[in-house]
Amino acid sequence: MIRNLTIALIYFLPVIFVQLFFVPLISFRFIVPDLIVIFLVFYSLRDGRIFGSVLGFFVGFLFDLFSGGIIGISMFTKTLVGFTAGSFKDEHNDIESRNILFVLGVILLASILNSVFFTFLSINEIINFVEVIFNQGVLGGVYTVFLSIPFVLFKVWRYLK
Amino acid sequence: MFKLLIKFTKIYRDYLVAAILLLISLSVIPLNNHSSLHTLKTYAFGTFAFINAAINGFTGIFSDDEKVVQLRKRNAELMLENNLLREFALENNELKRLLNYYKESEYPLIPATVISKLVSDVQGNFIINAGSADSIMVGMPVVNEFGLIGIVTETSRNFSIVRTLTNTDFKVAVKDQRSNFEGILSWDGKQLFIKNVPTTADLQVGDRLVTSEFSSLIPPLIPVGIVYKKETTLYGLLSKVYVEPFVDLPHVRNLLVVKVIKSRQIKDMELNLLVK
Incomplete structure (x- = not known):
């Protein structure tokens, strides 16, 4: 598992880089898709809850470090994403045999969870919480799903070690 | 009892691993001001930002030339000066006479470019391509020609993190x-x-x-x-x-760091609004 985890983390370095420096260029107002969630869902659906949680934990840590944000927030949200997406792994049906809509649905759920908990942990006080959750969670989730369509169609998980 | 514990651990292993990791994550959040974590973060974002700056330098054929940067700097200087003049205009003549001792502030400005934005509704942070080597220090305000953008919260040798107005921790x-x-x-x-x-x-x-x-x-x-x-x-x-x-934060690309930092004594005595 440690070897697989190390390889996965190496794969994630360019993903984090793109997320930090290029994905904001396609943000609309403050709504931004999350490339890390997409790849984390692929790994978790393929390798399960434990691998997803541990990978999410370390990927979140790297993202917090490189982004200059508060260390711990992305660690928490990405661990949660890994665990949640890993819960949809089916021993009898691997990710390859799953319906594309099912994978997109998991990405949507994971992205909403990621945004909601990121917002929860980031704020001191907030008034229009529902609106923030809608903007960041739902709209951000839909945007992430939209971005993930080519990755899902080309079954990118085949190329992930 | 021990067997029961092992059995329980085996059954709920997934949940236990996730719960432990989530707890570790939560317990790390309050430690963000710890010096070792601070150093690690500064080093990490500095290295990562360096790679991006190198790529930008290679691909940045559309980037602003030096003349544009100078003009932006002059614009910001004029904005600050204009605002001082606006303030003066609100004073009456007598106050103006009394304020002869008042020295017009001249803020030295350091031009910088945003190389990364942590885009979020609640955590607005920029990484800029100027750091301690350019005399930037934590606590320096950041402006552009329209007004205040935020404040420097971390610096590495060549890069800094700016906490913007759109950050819930910024007051x-x-x-x-x-x-x-x-x-x-x-x-x-x-x-x-x-x-x-x-x-x-x-x-x-x-x-x-x-x-x-x-x-x-x-x-x-x-x-x-x-x-x-x-x-x-x-x-x-x-x-x-x-x-x-005044500033259109989502579209900020070029900005200026105001090379002013209040005295440490005042900073220590007064409410430090950088601390969460």
């Missing part, structure tokens, strides 16, 4: 330039606001807000925004005032 003391009413400006995830303003306070829609003399970090009279809405809350006793920033 700044502001005053109404017309009535001199003081308040604390915050970000609620969608709008800038000043809360708990007495309904009797002289703060009207259309008023310009600038940084206040009471700010422990930011020099006074830097334009911040304009009041665009006033809502009465709590049985009509208090109001909440919404502010539109």
Whole structure:
């Protein structure tokens, strides 16, 4: 598992880089898709809850470090994403045999969870919480799903070690 | 008992691993101001930002030339000067005579470019391509030709992190330039606001807000925004005032760090608004 985890983390370095420096260029107002969630869902659906949680934990840590944000927030949200997406792994049906809509649905759920908990942990006080959750969670989730369509169609998980 | 524990661990292994990792994550959050974590973060974002700066330098054929940067710098200097003049215009002649001792502030400015934005409704942070090698220090305000953008919170040798107005942890003391009413400006995830303003306070829609003399970090009279809405809350006793920033934060690319930092003594004595 440690070897697989190390390889996965190496794969994630360019993903984090793109997320930090290029994905904001396609943000609309403050709504931004999350490339890390997409790849984390692929790994978790393929390798399960434990691998997803541990990978999410370390990927979140790297993202917090490189982004200059508060260390711990992305660690928490990405661990949660890994665990949640890993819960949809089916021993009898691997990710390859799953319906594309099912994978997109998991990405949507994971992205909403990621945004909601990121917002929860980031704020001191907030008034229009529902609106923030809608903007960041739902709209951000839909945007992430939209971005993930080519990755899902080309079954990118085949190329992930 | 031991067997039962092992059995329990085997059954709920997934949940236990996730719970432990989530707990570790949560327990790390309050440790962010710890010096070792701080150093690690500074080193990490500095390295990562360096790679991006190198790529930008290679591919940046459309980037602004030196002349444009100089013009932006001059624009920002004129903005600060203009705001000082606006303030002077509000004074009467007698006060002007009395204020002969008043030295016009000349803020030295350091030009920088945003190389990364942590885009989020609640955590607005920029990484800029200027750091301690350019004399940038934690606590320096960041502006552009329109007004205040934020404040430097971390620096590495060649890069810095700027906490912007659109960060829920950023709070700044502001005053109404017309009535001199003081308040604390915050970000609620969608709008800038000043809360708990007495309904009797002289703060009207259309008023310009600038940084206040009471700010422990930011020099006074830097334009911040304009009041665009006033809502009465709590049985009509208090109001909440919404502010539109002068700076179009989502589209900021070039900015200037004001090379001013208040004395450490004042910083230590007063409420340090950088601390969460």
